[in-house]
Amino acid sequence: MDQIEKKEVLIVVLDEFAEWELAYVAAFLNSSEHYTTKFVSIDEGVIKSIGGLRVMPDYTIHNIPERFSSLLLIGGNSWRKPLSSKIIPLVEKARTMDIPIGAICDATVFMGANGWLNDIKHTSNEINDLKEYAKEHYQNEENYVCEQAVRDGNIVTANGTAALDFAKAILELLEAYSKDQINQVYQFHKVGYYEAQRTV
Template identity: 45%
Template sequence: MKKEVLVFIFNGYADWESAYICSELNELETDYIVKTLSLDKEPKISMGGFRIIPDYDISDYPKNFSMLLLIGGYAWMKQKNNAILPVVEHAVKHHISVAAIRNAANFMAENGYLDTIRHSGNTLEYMKSQAPHYKGDSNFLQKQAVCDSDIITANGTASLEFAREIMLYLKLKSVEKIDEWYKFNKLGFYKR
């Protein structure tokens, strides 16, 4: 039976930020399968216009999932996703990895999850403006993506690096194959 990775979706989620990692996780030869989670079971429409019916809502998700992906979008800035906090709490308490990109990283910062670990985000100034209770300034790294203590963070321009960190964390492939995959997707077929 495949291990479930839950991707939190909501109206206006940034669909491209999870595209690279979800397609890799759903490969036939992996031990993983992607399932969607939302605050309710109503269809959600991504920034790109994809209409998705969530597999689970916050009242019926499986408690033994393998990872929680928090994808960016403007709803985080308006505190419309705060009801996901108990799921994040469950994951952290049970040492289940949480991967957060762009504004979702600010949500993690605002709720104290990044105060004592190395992390990234759009910029330190932006994170502080979006997360007034954040106390992790000294642990902020100017890197595309960072993994520390079961939490992966990335900025909004780092979909590939976000995917790479998740693949490395889950040992989805050998380090060499992950590096090869990353370079191919980053650089393409042709050099400029």
Template identity: 40%
Template sequence: MKKIVLIALTDGFADWEASYVSAEINEPDTGYQVKTIAIDQEPKTSMGGFRVLPDYTLNDLPEASHVAMLIIPGGTGWRAEHNQPFRSLVDLCLSRNIPVAAICDATTFLGNGGFLDHNKHTGNMLANLKSGAPNYKGDSYYVEAQSVSDGNLITANGSAAVEFSRLILEKLGVLEGDRLEEWYRVFKNGYLPA
């Protein structure tokens, strides 16, 4: 049975931020399958207008032993009170050593939940993180970088979908070494050097 990589969805999710990596993870020979999860079973509409029917809800989770990673794309919904129950899923994943990867405003969500207080991380600038996450206390762990991996947390700013994907692919072992570097150069630069 393939392990599940969950992608968290809210209304207004940033559809492009997990698109590079989900296509690679979902390749037939990776041993993984991508599934989506949301607060409820209502379709979620992305910033780009894609309507997605979630595979799972927070009340209907797959068995934790079947989950390989939780990916949280950014978007316009992470500061809304009705999406805060996702904290319990993040807590469950981290307590079971399941990596959590968050990009853009999803890092603000993690910061507000206290998940960034003890790991190196990045986000959409420290000032933005602090203003959007009043409970955030991880200033000393903040790194000015496109994407950061530390322990079971991967974070990225909103302009770093390719860097974010690279760290996820590496963490899952989907691509490694020269293959990973080639993938990264193609998607970052649009070509390989001659």
């Protein structure tokens, strides 16, 4: 039986990334039949998370594959630093090719600061913080939604406490599992093992 070639989901991590924000989405995607996750950063070498987790990127911004199925930007403490601007061409490529994009926590502020939230419904950590940092580049407060995760078209945004909701929205967008499977695993992790068992 021929082995199914899995589609690559690129996960961007910068120094001091928030490892809890990628845990669900990376695990669920990498366990699916159709997707595999690949980590991307600016340069070669180990990237260290806020909690000390060390990740060796599969790609740098200099050797990204020509085709990939989705681009996920994981939050952390580096999105407001000048070096984050090196990620702009990668996001622009995904936008041009209509590739699904996910951004969580401070990566949503990076999106807003580059004008990429101006034509979609979206969320972030906090609207005033988004406005203050993005300044004139952000012009879409009327479409800010106070929800854990928001999907509009092929873009998903989420706040930093929404790792599970972010994962659910990405799994649905990519159709990584059936709707029933996604809802089941979401509820299992949302309410906890014992409560989930009582509702089976």
